């Protein structure tokens with residue numbers, strides 16, 4: 001398998017390139033607008049054909065590249081069945097499998113950073129989007145966020161995975177690249193709670209600033225990062 005983690009300095013977003021084998025098919029998870037040429041170069045380097053571009057959710061802090069990648073490569077764009085986007089060609093349900101060239105990526109419905117948030121599970125690793133971050137969790141104070149339901153996603157779905165499962169988040173602001181479910185269960189301060197009420201209390205007192213790009217990013221992301229023509 002080919003696996004690459006790419007970082008966008010502007011929004012501290014991680015994107016992931018997964019390829020079956022040199023010369024095979026590939027998927028990109030949470031690609032960021034402005035990095036299309038980098039992704040296309042990396043695909044070319046491995047002689048990969050992009051089959052799928054997946055977003056974990058409608059991002060508020062950066063513009064997605066899935067529309068541009070679709071236009072340039074003909075790949076299939078993927079988001080949740082609950083996404084309000086009008087442009088993706090495949091909308092996946094909880095536990096639905098995206099399969100290409102022997103690679104299987106299972107969508108896990110993990111609201112509610114947004115009400116459509118997905119994590120993507122592949123073999124020994126899970127791409128947690130903004131639901132589970134290293135030492136943190138995704139904010140729940142806009143885009144229909146809900147701390148109680150996010151508690152269920154975290155504790156009943158993600159922490160139910162084996163401890164050794166690698167965690168690859170949608171963002172990191174502290175230079176961390178990956179973690180494991182076991183490490184997050186033990187060390188993540190947001191997960192040291194006994195119930196959903198305690199979790200919601202933490203989330204409701206965060207008082208985070210609105211993302212700089214939110215008013216631009218959300219409308220654009222509802223059309224896969226492309227301006228309506």
Ligand SMILES: [Fe+2]
Pocket residue numbers: 057058059060061113130138
């Ligand atoms: Fe987000």
